C-alpha cells in the first residue's frame with residue numbers, strides 16, 4: 055500500500071485591532087503587517103480555508119479535500135471539516151463572550167452547531183489574567199448584573215501562566231486579555247454571543263451585543279477555576295499526554311526529545327509544532343508548522359527537540 059501523504063498546510067493570517075507581532079517575532083511567519091491577531095493553522099472555514107503546501111495535493115483547499123477525498127479523514131460523517139486550530143496573539147482585551155451548545159444553536163441559529171473551544175497558553179505576561187466564568191449564583195442574579203452593567207462584580211478574572219491548558223465548554227463566559235498568546239482548538243463554528251465590549255466602538259458604533267441570548271445560555275453557577283484550567287508544563291516526554299477528551303475533540307501535548315514513534319489510530323490527526331524543530335517521518339518541521347496525518351497513516355516517527363499540540367475529533371461521534 056502506498057504511504058498516505060502528510061498534509062502540510064499554509065496558514066491563513068487574520069488582522070485584528072488587538073493583534074500583536076509575536077506571530078512574526080516568535081513564530082517566524084513571513085507576514086508584513088503589524089496587528090496580525092490570528093493564524094488559522096488548520097482550517098476549512100469559509101472565512102479562511104487553508105491550502106496544502108506541497109505534495110500530490112499541493113494547492114488544494116482543505117475544504118475541497120474534505121469533500122473529494124473523504125478517505126483521507128476516515129470517511130467520517132461530518133458535513134464540514136469539524137475542527138479549527140488557531141494561534142492567537144493578543145495585545146488587548148477581546149469582548150466578553152459566550153458560545154451556545156449544539157441544542158441551543160440548532161434551535162435558535164438556523165441549525166448551526168454550538169461551540170466548544172480549548173486553549174493552550176503559549177506565552178503571556180507574568181501577571182496575565184483572563185476572563186473565565188462569572189460570579190452570579192443564580193440566573194436572576196446573572197440577569198440583574200448584566201442588565202445593570204455591574205461588570206466588575208459579574209466578571210471572574212483568573213491568573214494564567216505559560217503552559218496552562220483551558221477548556222471552555224459552551225455556556226462559559228470568557229475573554230482573551232492583553233498579553234495572551236494561545237493555541238486554540240475549537241469546533242468549526244462561529245456562533246458567539248457578545249456580552250460586554252468595554253463600551254468600545256468600531257467605526258463610531260458599538261458592536262451589537264447579545265444580552266438575552268447570553269443570559270439564556272450561560273451556565274449558572276459557573277464551573278470552578280479548577281474544572282477549567284490545568285497546568286500542562288513539564289509533562290512526560292515522548293508520549294501522548296492527553297489534555298482533554300470531550301464529545302467534540304481530543305487534544306494531546308507531545309514533548310519530543312530525541313525520537314518518539316507511535317501508531318496513528320485516529321480518523322485523522324492534526325499537529326501543530328509550537329516549539330523547537332525536528333522531523334516527521336523524515337520531513338523537516340519547525341515551530342509554526344501545521345499539518346494533518348491522514349487516516350491509516352501508520353507509524354508516526356518524530357525526531358528532534360520539539361513541542362507539539364495534536365488533536366482529532368472524538369471517534370465515538372464521527
Ligand code: ZN
Pocket residue numbers: 151153171228
Ligand atoms: Zn470563544
